[in-house]
Amino acid sequence: MTESILVVDDNREILEFLSEVLGDTYKIHLAESAEIALQVMDTEVIQLIVLDVMLPGMDGFELCQLVKSNVEYCHIPIVLLTSKNSHRSHITGLEAGADAYIRKPFSPEFLQVQIANLLNNRLKIKAHFATSPFEDVRVMAHSKTDETFLKQLDDYIRKNIQDSQIDIDKLAEHMNMSRPTFYRKIKSLSALSPKELIDITRLKKAAGLIAENAYSLAEISRMVGYSTQSLFSRNFQKHFKVSPNEYLKSLPLAK
Known part of the structure; x- marks a missing residue:
């Protein structure tokens, strides 16, 4: 099964760049705002979200917190992307429930490894549950x-x-x-x-x-x-x- 990833960023060039970087491995859904992202989550099976902090309207921290507090979405791992390099913003991201926090600029390889690790760890848990009689x-x-x-x-x-x-x-x-x-x-x-x-x-x-x-x-x-x-x-x-x-x-x- 090809995992589906939702990429949320208001910069069209970043969306296209991440689509190219991740598109060979995953099924990619794109959203330019939190509102569009929520619409996608209401219609698609999403395994992971790559989320920029700086968004119009509801920002990435707020969307992350909303996803993690909603029983319909809270299982979805979130990778936060940000150009904010302060410890305070890092702490804010973790408090919002982010599973990984990546500062811009970042290498495509680093993002790919972070995503692969999150998804592979969860796949191992799912497989263990399905094949273990008493789990x-x-x-x-x-x-x-x-x-x-x-x-x-x-x-x-x-x-x-x-x-x-x-x-x-x-x-x-x-x-x-x-x-x-x-x-x-x-x-x-x-x-x-x-x-x-x-x-x-x-x-x-x-x-x-x-x-x-x-x-x-x-x-x-x-x-x-x-x-x-x-x-x-x-x-x-x-x-x-x-x-x-x-x-x-x-x-x-x-x-």
Whole structure:
């Protein structure tokens, strides 16, 4: 998957320059103001924002703070660009929630490395969550707001886990979001669709039940909302790279 980056700067030449520097690696969205940036975030799945401090109207510090305080966007890492070289402005950027702070002028290579590090670290966390049977969903949280969001989401899915057709619209409504906003949030936060996240939650619950060694695999597949044991076994193998039976045999209590 090619990550999408939103570049926000009121200087058209800077936008074009950054588009050239980053465009070969990422899908780039451009915005000349905070207002346009918010419109883009309302319609696109954004993985990272490169944000200039000096903007007309709402400045970069204010936009950064707004993004980091909004549950719909707070998971998105932000790289602040600024020509202000004072310690005070650096502190202001960090207080606003910026994940990286780069002073102008900067080398393109330095910006690319900063972006790659932020994205790669998050991709590793997402992959670890998806492939580890017992990893909690909150491992993907990068703020208290996201931690609360993910806990509420996980609780709802697990409460309704026996329902093989969990309604995405009802789930989005439970999270106080529209379906498109909910989809963008989950996709950007976890690299999964809501349906995929539900399926992985089913499999993690199943892993816990297998570890209890108190139910047959047929019983467990029904308990976590699978219509057939064969589908459950295929999905378990796909995500955890081991079959349910092999997983059971690998557990200390099964030996």
